[in-house]
Amino acid sequence: MKALVFGKTGQVATELVRLASQDVQIEALGRDQADLTNPDACAKRIADSDADVVINAAAYTAVDQAESQPELAMAVNGVAPTAMALAAAEKGLPFLHVSTDYVFDGAGDLAFAPSDETGPLGVYGRTKLEGENGVRAAGGRYAILRTSWVFSAHGGNFVKTMLRLSDTHPELGIVSDQIGGPTPARDIAATLLEMARQMHAGAQGGTYHYSGTPDTSWAGFANEIFAQAQRDVRVKEIATVDYPTPAQRPLNSRLNCAALETDFGIRQPDWTVGLARVLEALNEAKHDHA
Template identity: 65%
Template sequence: MILIFGRNGQVAQELARKAPALRGLGRAQVNLLQPGAAAQAIADHSPNVVINASAYTAVDRAETETAEAQQLNSEAPAEMARTCAERGIPFLHVSTDYIFDGSGSLARSETDPVGPLNVYGHSKLAGEDAVRASGAQALILRTSWVFSAHGGNFVKTMLRLSESRDALSIVSDQIGGPTPAADIAATLLTCARAMQAGQAGGTYHYSGGPAVSWADFAREIFRQAGRHVRVTDIPTADYPTPAARPLNSRLNCAKLKADFGITQPDWQAGLAATLKELGL
């Protein structure tokens, strides 16, 4: 049995759809803000694999809610990983492009230097380090710009704004790979099966291709949805936020393909599937 930490998030919901026999634990089932809760949940369910699809993802609020971000993104995953190490079971953990500083224009590989710009990124990096230090058979999957028909994400925000706006100004100097949550879920399940069969873990990148700006991503959302919204490109400096964002979120996904045979998803196809699910 595969135990999933997370139940209502985008990736967790897609995991549940792809493998209904999974056991998903949301906030009602386990309070990850409480030390010891994750370890107790693993002991109670005795899984063969654990996937952590839970996280504190409110990037701007993390600047002030630092303790919560640290507990959910670092301390809880560390506890999960240590418990998996003790029990000899694989552990898979979802991380983020925000552990990088966003400099340059090349796609980042797994061995490139890290340098998070905000509290959220620091908490996720601390979680990665703790998972690696646990001694578990662990896989860390860094991804970016997640979207789906569920929860809050850029696609749904753009569609909501298009209901009342015919023109929007969108940041154009942040470049990355929009990634369908459904594809992240499929990747995690493929890797989990391979690890159960004895394959080692490690740190991997997985994001949609081709790389695109937020502004061009918005244009494609409106094009596919048939919404007539004019998009004006603006620099990040014209859209200040409490937490700094990386300008370059490109991820090199070659290692995942080499080790697991998993290729980058086509985010435009994923967008079409999401819009269809939303009835558009």
């Protein structure tokens, strides 16, 4: 199976490239090969490709910046995936698209199911929802995979930020009233490839959720990072209202992932295991550079 992947340097795309094997060829397109602000060029890459499946792992993910760059965010997160999905549908190729918990309003404390009503709070969530709707409307076979709190050994993410800050801060104030499932990028990539395999073989697809278990708060996530990394840092729990940001964050990012297990046999990953793997990779990288 050959997968055409949009995105090359992002967390999930990086892991997809690493998971290439004799059975799975990955052609990953960076910005220089497929500029997501040029939807026609992205569609042409699919039209000209000999791939069996298409995976969009590229996105505009700067949540706060999106508030002041709504057109750019919409081009990358809304218009481009729609054009890609239409091009994939024309060729009869399964199209897999990564989305986010930010399409929901974060109300209540129950885990959101894929069929639950959406209600994004900001530009990022709105543009991602626009992309989802475009993918669904394209008329081809698709899978939308909503995920949350992505982390890995590369790119910018919460784990790396906490480790960096812990070098100079004995105490850190971390939000404790936003709850969700941290999700290792490597597990997301492996899930996308497994779904792609099954869809290549005829599975239908749809909209699915995939996040790490157990659910925790950002403060809880930070505590686990410091415990595993053996850093002596005190986590001071703070409320979202005490840490204002340009974009409003959902308080409830819990995702109900049951449908993915039912349809594809894929279970939620234990994020604490993924965290140990990421910390090991970061340690190795540090020693390589030393």
